[in-house]
Amino acid sequence: MPGHMGRSTAAAVLMALVAVGAGGCSDDGGGSAKEAASAAASVGSRAADSLASATAEAGRRLESVKGGVDAEDDVKLGATRTDDSGRTAVTVTAHNTADTEKSFVVVLDFRDGGGNLLDVVVVTVRDVAAGKSGTATARSNRTLSGTVKAEVGTAVRY
The missing domain is CATH 2.60.40.10 (Immunoglobulins)
Known part of the structure; x- marks a missing residue:
């Protein structure tokens, strides 16, 4: 289940960043929705990876406890x-x-x-x-x- 929650969080971050990026686009060539989406996908992926890594580390730490x-x-x-x-x-x-x-x-x-x-x-x-x-x-x-x-x-x- 933690992987599912991580994807949900990453998707929410992605949608928020795409909305912000698209809202900041102008006709003067200052940026594109495609560039914003690409940047947002990268941030969302890093957030999901970070959460997966933290969850795995928690599991390893718990497994190391004997007689708890x-x-x-x-x-x-x-x-x-x-x-x-x-x-x-x-x-x-x-x-x-x-x-x-x-x-x-x-x-x-x-x-x-x-x-x-x-x-x-x-x-x-x-x-x-x-x-x-x-x-x-x-x-x-x-x-x-x-x-x-x-x-x-x-x-x-x-």
Whole structure:
């Protein structure tokens, strides 16, 4: 399913860029809709490739965890914000309900207002003491625009 969501996102980007490019065309030879469409297709392709790469990396990171247990209920997210580099960021807080020190791997999905998947990020909250909480900051892999919401896709305590 992530590939389907990536194609939907790429198609939306492509249509928006084609519309903007076509709207900016003039009769003075300053550009063509064909050139705008070509540029938009390139951007859309790179966005889809980036999302596919991030999703694959999330899968690899989860597969590397041995002896983990589902911990989605123990993870809370702060409000999304734009950091100094222009990327979307969110604070991840993991509460360790185990009786020994544990770490958490959390996969976050960044989605737009329509629910389309924009990016996938993996963050590790390391060495959380028993009964305590630890935090980490998750940052998008690239600049995201519009309203962006972060959701916990998967969380594993190990």
